[in-house]
Amino acid sequence: MKRVIGIGETVLDILFKDDQLQKAVPGGSTFNSIVSLGRAGVPCAMLTEAGGDHIGDIICSYLRRNGVSPEYVCRHENVKSHISLAFLDENNDAQYVFYKDHASVSLDGVLPEIGKDDVVLFGSFFAVNPVIRPVVGSLLRKARQAGAWLYYDVNFRKTHIADLPEVLPNIEENMRLADVVRGSTEDFGYLFGLYDANAIYARVSRYCDTLILTDGANPIRVYTIEGCETYPVQKIETVSTVGAGDNFNAGYIYAMLHGMDDQASRIAMAQRWSQDVCCRLDNNISDELAAWLKNNF
Numbered sequence: 001m002k003r004v005i006g007i008g009e010t011v012l013d014i015l016f017k018d019d020q021l022q023k024a025v026p027g028g029s030t031f032n033s034i035v036s037l038g039r040a041g042v043p044c045a046m047l048t049e050a051g052g053d054h055i056g057d058i059i060c061s062y063l064r065r066n067g068v069s070p071e072y073v074c075r076h077e078n079v080k081s082h083i084s085l086a087f088l089d090e091n092n093d094a095q096y097v098f099y100k101d102h103a104s105v106s107l108d109g110v111l112p113e114i115g116k117d118d119v120v121l122f123g124s125f126f127a128v129n130p131v132i133r134p135v136v137g138s139l140l141r142k143a144r145q146a147g148a149w150l151y152y153d154v155n156f157r158k159t160h161i162a163d164l165p166e167v168l169p170n171i172e173e174n175m176r177l178a179d180v181v182r183g184s185t186e187d188f189g190y191l192f193g194l195y196d197a198n199a200i201y202a203r204v205s206r207y208c209d210t211l212i213l214t215d216g217a218n219p220i221r222v223y224t225i226e227g228c229e230t231y232p233v234q235k236i237e238t239v240s241t242v243g244a245g246d247n248f249n250a251g252y253i254y255a256m257l258h259g260m261d262d263q264a265s266r267i268a269m270a271q272r273w274s275q276d277v278c279c280r281l282d283n284n285i286s287d288e289l290a291a292w293l294k295n296n297f
Helices: 029-039 054-065 133-146 158-177 185-192 197-204 244-257 263-278 287-296
Strands: 004-007 011-017 020-027 044-051 073-076 082-088 094-099 119-123 149-153 180-184 211-215 218-224 227-231
Touching: 004 029, 004 133, 011 054, 020 029, 020 054, 029 044, 029 054, 029 119, 029 149, 029 244, 029 263, 044 054, 054 073, 119 133, 119 244, 133 149, 133 158, 149 158, 149 244, 158 185, 180 185, 180 197, 180 244, 185 197, 185 211, 197 211, 197 218, 197 227, 211 244, 218 263, 227 263, 244 263, 263 287
Parallel strands: 004 044, 004 119, 011 082, 044 073, 119 149, 149 180, 180 211
Antiparallel strands: 011 020, 082 094, 211 218, 218 227
């Protein structure tokens, strides 16, 4: 089986409901995806950075326990690992407060050698941060040249709008390098001021032919050069939506790795993973789903 390499930030997610502490678990957008893939038995590695503190130890231990190699986690002594506070509202959607310094991020450790049989999942501000862009950009370009399959999750937050003039060229290059771009209408509203799905694809298609466009509870749209297909979003009772989109990405990649070539099958698997994580307080798929996947694929 191919190896999946995640490139992204890592935080300690601390969840609150009604201002009461619920759980603390390592997280981060790409991190959540990679851990779920590892739990499902997919060979994975995570390129990220963490402090030389106890939280950094927790993060590396968590990766190992879930079948993900931590060999590319850059540890920095005398640097504190990042923390995210997630406050769940009445709909169990999260409002975030981040405690991290993007200017302190550094990737100065061992980097993966990415080959043509590898999959690369990358996204969020980590993938466009000017401080580490020379390293990340070079690695992504080498991956593209080697023939790896690249999945880019835009995941652009409102808090970074002031950075947009500086990072937009990096975002556009990421789209150009990717085989699949996944983003929400909210992402593209922040990036391009566009909210119409067809207009969004017209812009993204300058760089990448395949776009997965999500829009909350509204249908998912998958655009390719052959046209657009829509898929309804099943309504479920949620416990927490933290990690929902991250596990959607992981499920889509899992389906691709297991030979599901049609978009309907990939989206169905992506939604199954997303729904599973929404029914629990963890950021990753359940033991039950992981066991079912290992027994059936």
